[in-house]
Amino acid sequence: NAGVTQTPKFQVLKTGQSMTLQCAQDMNHNSMYWYRQDPGMGLRLIYYSASEGTTDKGEVPNGYNVSRLNKREFSLRLESAAPSQTSVYFCASSEPGRLNTEAFFGQGTRLTVV
Amino acid sequence: QQQVKQSPQSLIVQKGGISIINCAYENTAFDYFPWYQQFPGKGPALLIAIRPDVSEKKEGRFTISFNKSAKQFSLHIMDSQPGDSATYFCAASIGNYGQNFVFGPGTRLSVLP
Numbered sequence: 001n002a003g004v005t006q007t008p009k010f011q012v013l014k015t016g017q018s019m020t021l022q023c024a025q026d027m028n029h030n031s032m033y034w035y036r037q038d039p040g041m042g043l044r045l046i047y048y049s050a051s052e053g054t055t056d057k058g059e060v061p062n063g064y065n066v067s068r069l070n071k072r073e074f075s076l077r078l079e080s081a082a083p084s085q086t087s088v089y090f091c092a093s094s095e096p097g098r099l100n101t102e103a104f105f106g107q108g109t110r111l112t113v114v
Numbered sequence: 115q116q117q118v119k120q121s122p123q124s125l126i127v128q129k130g131g132i133s134i135i136n137c138a139y140e141n142t143a144f145d146y147f148p149w150y151q152q153f154p155g156k157g158p159a160l161l162i163a164i165r166p167d168v169s170e171k172k173e174g175r176f177t178i179s180f181n182k183s184a185k186q187f188s189l190h191i192m193d194s195q196p197g198d199s200a201t202y203f204c205a206a207s208i209g210n211y212g213q214n215f216v217f218g219p220g221t222r223l224s225v226l227p
Contacts (some may be wrong), residue, residue, distance in 0.1 A: 044217075
């Protein structure tokens, strides 16, 4: 049982380059999320998808786009990378609404924009 | 009002000691308070969670204490072990929907052998 799988694990981009971060979950969860983690800032929500076919902005969506390809996959795209997007990115999934459900996180993608 | 404050930023404890991490919130609509544990190079993982209808929840060496009137909650790690060395995040949510999670900035715990 892989849980939440993210690719790649590490990436270095030049300013202005584009890339897509991939995320897949095998837990049949309806909701998926993209967070960024910066030192001293905790986890901040970029975009989320409450269910297949829907996406919504989170706290820090500027500079990003997402695609909920199917129930399993949720990708994050940086169209024109900027140094301010240097961060660790986490994908997560959950089955919301249940009393004691939890969010499961992937192992993260460490992105450096130079 | 959406912030969750967390302290201390870092904590060093001797093996066998008690680790205490505190969090505070403002939004009284929050009704779900999880703690996540993150080891270096890994994603956060749920450690323990509480709802405001109870004042304390214990799971093994980990206890959440919740003070609804003060809008504060804390994580206590009893008999701290070197394997507990990690970053701990408190969070608050309305209705346990991931899009509503507000995370604290994290506490880096080091347990010395």
